[in-house]
Amino acid sequence: MPKRTVRRNxxxxxxxxxxxxxxxxxxxxxWRDQLALQYSLLxxxxxxxxxxxxxxxxxxxxxxVAIALPASFHVLLKNIRVTSSHLKASYQVSVFxxxxxxxxxxxxxxxxxxxQPLIQETRFVTxxxxxxxxxxxxxxxxxxxxxxxxxxxxxxxxxxxxxVSTTEALENLTHSLEKxxxxxxVQIDTQWVRKLxxxxxxxxxxIWGFSILLAMGxxxxxxxxxxxxxxxxxxxxxxxxxxxxxDGFIRRPxxxxxxxxxxxxxxxxxxxxxxxxxxxxxxxxxxxxLYGSPFxxxxxxxxxxAFIIGISVLLGVSASYAVVAYQLRKLEPE
Amino acid sequence: xxxxxxxxxxYAESGEILSxxxxxxxxxxxxxLTGHSGAGKSTLLKLIxxxxxxxxxxxxxxxxxxxxxxxxxxxxxxxxxxxxxxDYRLLQDRTIFENVALPLMIAGYSPLDTGxxxxxxxxxxxxxxxxxxxxxxxxxxxQQRVGIAxxxxxxxxxxxxxxxxxxxxxxxxxxIMNLFKEFNRVGVTILVASHDISLIRHFxxxxxxxxxxxxxxxx
Numbered sequence: 001m002p003k004r005t006v007r008r009n010x011x012x013x014x015x016x017x018x019x020x021x022x023x024x025x026x027x028x029x030x031w032r033d034q035l036a037l038q039y040s041l042l043x044x045x046x047x048x049x050x051x052x053x054x055x056x057x058x059x060x061x062x063x064x065v066a067i068a069l070p071a072s073f074h075v076l077l078k079n080i081r082v083t084s085s086h087l088k089a090s091y092q093v094s095v096f097x098x099x100x101x102x103x104x105x106x107x108x109x110x111x112x113x114x115x116q117p118l119i120q121e122t123r124f125v126t127x128x129x130x131x132x133x134x135x136x137x138x139x140x141x142x143x144x145x146x147x148x149x150x151x152x153x154x155x156x157x158x159x160x161x162x163x164v165s166t167t168e169a170l171e172n173l174t175h176s177l178e179k180x181x182x183x184x185x186v187q188i189d190t191q192w193v194r195k196l197x198x199x200x201x202x203x204x205x206x207i208w209g210f211s212i213l214l215a216m217g218x219x220x221x222x223x224x225x226x227x228x229x230x231x232x233x234x235x236x237x238x239x240x241x242x243x244x245x246x247d248g249f250i251r252r253p254x255x256x257x258x259x260x261x262x263x264x265x266x267x268x269x270x271x272x273x274x275x276x277x278x279x280x281x282x283x284x285x286x287x288x289x290l291y292g293s294p295f296x297x298x299x300x301x302x303x304x305x306a307f308i309i310g311i312s313v314l315l316g317v318s319a320s321y322a323v324v325a326y327q328l329r330k331l332e333p334e
Numbered sequence: 335x336x337x338x339x340x341x342x343x344x345y346a347e348s349g350e351i352l353s354x355x356x357x358x359x360x361x362x363x364x365x366x367l368t369g370h371s372g373a374g375k376s377t378l379l380k381l382i383x384x385x386x387x388x389x390x391x392x393x394x395x396x397x398x399x400x401x402x403x404x405x406x407x408x409x410x411x412x413x414x415x416x417x418x419x420x421d422y423r424l425l426q427d428r429t430i431f432e433n434v435a436l437p438l439m440i441a442g443y444s445p446l447d448t449g450x451x452x453x454x455x456x457x458x459x460x461x462x463x464x465x466x467x468x469x470x471x472x473x474x475x476x477q478q479r480v481g482i483a484x485x486x487x488x489x490x491x492x493x494x495x496x497x498x499x500x501x502x503x504x505x506x507x508x509x510i511m512n513l514f515k516e517f518n519r520v521g522v523t524i525l526v527a528s529h530d531i532s533l534i535r536h537f538x539x540x541x542x543x544x545x546x547x548x549x550x551x552x553x
Contacts, residue, residue, distance in 0.1 A: 243413075244412035244441065246440075
């Protein structure tokens with residue numbers, strides 16, 4: 001009952017301040033009155049939502065789920081992207097030397113390459129070391145020892161600097177290495193990284209499409225709730241129209257209702273998404289540790305949180321606006 | 335103040351309800367509009383605050399044509415009128431005070447002014463002590479007095495009442511009509527529709543008689 005507070009205030013102030021409360025500042029008074037009016041509308045619309053807790057909760061939850069779904073996909077994707085960029089930074093490039101290159105020449109080449117600005121580290125693996133490693137790792141030990149020659153070339157294992165971050169830069173480096181006379185061929189395992197980023201790009205687009213569908217869901221759900229509220233208060237609307245209420249006056253409490261639904265829905269979505277991250281954080285860290293990766297799941301950033309709440313409010317308020325405008329048109333005199 | 339020029343109102347379903355109605359009401363005049371039910375009294379009254387649009391003809395309020403005003407101008411026109419209905423049209427979930435304060439809130443009065451004016455209006459109809467009650471706890475006569483307080487709270491130059499005593503017994507009806515007469519004495523223009531000829535004869539005001547959509551000779 002917001003008007004009751006207004007009335008109390010009026011009574012309290014009436015005696016000593018009759019007339020102008022702030023002489024010389026009529027605009028200030030106007031602002032104060034407006035503020036008082038907006039506040040009373042805001043609190044009365046909130047109070048009205050409390051009167052039908054089940055219906056309001058349902059609407060809030062529909063908004064929450066509709067926003068939490070794409071938001072959690074986004075968080076998942078963001079985390080995967082961070083992880084895959086870690087992977088890119090730790091590429092290994094294997095430079096296979098021609099079979100007739102001796103260990104001394106190979107070793108010298110490895111030292112020379114290390115001087116280059118794009119290369120952080122090199123490690124020369126001699127033909128013999130390569131053979132030993134292979135015998136140790138694979139089950140080919142017997143087969144290899146039955147050969148009376150070493151079929152393996154010398155290899156320079158090479159780590160590019162962090163500045164070689166794009167696939168393009170990496171390929172440029174590969175090409176320049178392949179032009180060296182001692183080099184037979186160069187191998188990098190970029191294929192799967194590329195595939196992963198292609199998949200991520202598709203997923204990202206998919207999430208946008210999905211988000212638009214769910215945003216429409218939010219609009220329809222808020223719109224429908226507001227429409228029901230309008231129908232319940234049809235009599236009241238007709239009366240205040242007859243008393244000279246403008247569309248804006250009638251619209252305002254419904255915009256505030258939409259605002260409350262949206263704020264509630266957006267905030268619930270925020271809790272849902274961060275709750276999900278919290279739930280997955282520990283197992284994800286365990287998994288990452290198994291792979292020796294420092295990766296941890298991150299929560300919604302400040303910007304993302306503001307975006308979620310903001311988009312939710314925007315959708316809720318504009319849905320309310322549209323529904324009220326449509327219903328008011330229907331009440332026009334013939 | 336108010337002028338009807340050859341006003342017609344026709345509905346697709348029920349045909350012509352008003353045909354060629356013309357009359358003038360001077361500022362500060364009180365007029366009764368009478369006729370059988372279905373004669374078109376309510377329709378005539380609805381045309382003034384543009385609850386319905388005129389089919390043909392012209393209505394002038396304060397010299398300006400209301401028949402052609404845009405949707406956005408309607409609220410401002412209605413704020414110059416005090417409307418009173420047979421079924422009171424009070425908001426049941428608001429107190430008497432809140433009902434009476436509604437036109438002031440709509441017009442953007444400050445809370446201070448609103449409180450003062452609403453109480454003055456309630457005082458005028460003798461219901462100040464019941465301001466915290468809800469409409470349903472009041473008798474029919476009291477509810478109509480709340481309706482009247484709501485109609486006069488913003489001091490409109492004209493009051494339009496559609497069968498204000500339709501649901502009340504004769505004694506209360508006279509009381510309500512006397513209230514109108516009182517407002518008229520301080521200069522408010524009043525147009526009251528009522529089918530109760532024996533009641534309205536007492537007041538010595540001009541009476542317009544509608545019969546099947548036509549205005550009969552004035553008495």
